[in-house]
Amino acid sequence: MTQIIAALSDVSDRYEVLFVDLWGCVHDGVRAFPAAVAALQRYRANGGTVVLVTNSPKPRLGVATQMRGFGVPDDAYDTIATSGDSARAAMFEGVVGEKVWFMGEWERDHEFFEPIHVIHDPVAITRVPLDEAKGIVCCGPFDPMADPAVNRPEFLLAKQKGLKLLCANPDIVVDRGETREWCAGALARLYSEMGGESLYFGKPHPPIYDLARRRLAEMGRDAGNAAILAIGDGIHTDIAGAMGEDIDSLFITGGLSARETATSEQPEPAALTRFLATEQSNPTYAIGQLR
Structure with a gap:
């Protein structure tokens, strides 16, 4: 107890x-x-x-x-x-391919794509539009206040293409001061519910x-x-x-x-x-x- x-x-x-x-x-x-x-x-x-x-x-x-x-x-x-570090290592090992569609706020999350020293022969990662992507890197929603369901059209296309989604933050929501925001985990959960494959590296x-x-x-x-x-x-x-x-x-x-x-x-x-x-x-x- x-x-x-x-x-x-x-x-x-x-x-x-x-x-x-x-x-x-x-x-x-x-x-x-x-x-x-x-x-x-x-x-x-x-x-x-x-x-x-x-x-x-x-x-x-x-x-x-x-x-x-x-x-x-x-x-x-x-x-x-x-x-992020755990997911970055996996990304540079190529778990979602070399060409990735990025979800998040680039000004905040650009460090995710910086080299990580623990990978000795990293894959060269390129950010591309969704229709050219071989995988998805999700650091968070484009708009943390928007319902994750707004991403359904893109996720439907991604699922049809067989893309894996690398989730850099499994949290569903977080409270920033008095404001509750959606996190990457909410998007990964939605993608999985739609039949896509999400890869998790944070707690739990x-x-x-x-x-x-x-x-x-x-x-x-x-x-x-x-x-x-x-x-x-x-x-x-x-x-x-x-x-x-x-x-x-x-x-x-x-x-x-x-x-x-x-x-x-x-x-x-x-x-x-x-x-x-x-x-x-x-x-x-x-x-x-x-x-």
Whole structure:
């Protein structure tokens, strides 16, 4: 049964490593959550290692730059594993072909196409119109406020052509401040529902956890599953991923599921129990906000 805790410090001494989600846990897409930052700084000061594991389609350097803009200091974490880096590696290995139709906001997502050093003989990727494409690279919707169904005509053509869709961010929605936006995962889900093939690399899928462990290895660290705690507000991404990896999890109820769990300062226990039963999920711990 999920245990509601008052602070990360109630359980953090049981774990050597934290896999921490960003959006909804450490920042809201506009600014950092001071209590969350302080909690991670304390954990690191006591010898713990913090790996930020995010479904952002950005490379890790892009995420680091973005976080500084939000007010998240560098001493709040040790390293970063992004869905974008995991998906980029696959793209440069040619999983969706050399000629790709790109979905996203180019000004924001252009870093996705920059070379990645872990691939020694990368495929030369060219962005082309859909009718010339051999695959789709999806970093997000063209308009994050538009219903994903607006993409049905293009997806019908893509399915008929047998194109695979590489999804750089499996999140369905995200809250930017007070505004809820659609993410790449919503488009990949629609494409799959229409009979197309979508490839996922972020939470809850294994590739991003493999990348997180490689990031630990780069630091000379190694931790077994029992020594890792995953933290996040996505019941279908962060928590489902942790359960699939057989690692403990801390569910941040005041993020995407604040209404369902009746969270103000803390989740209402009965509401949390109902929500988890409906979702068939069993996080190890729960808390209103990371602190």
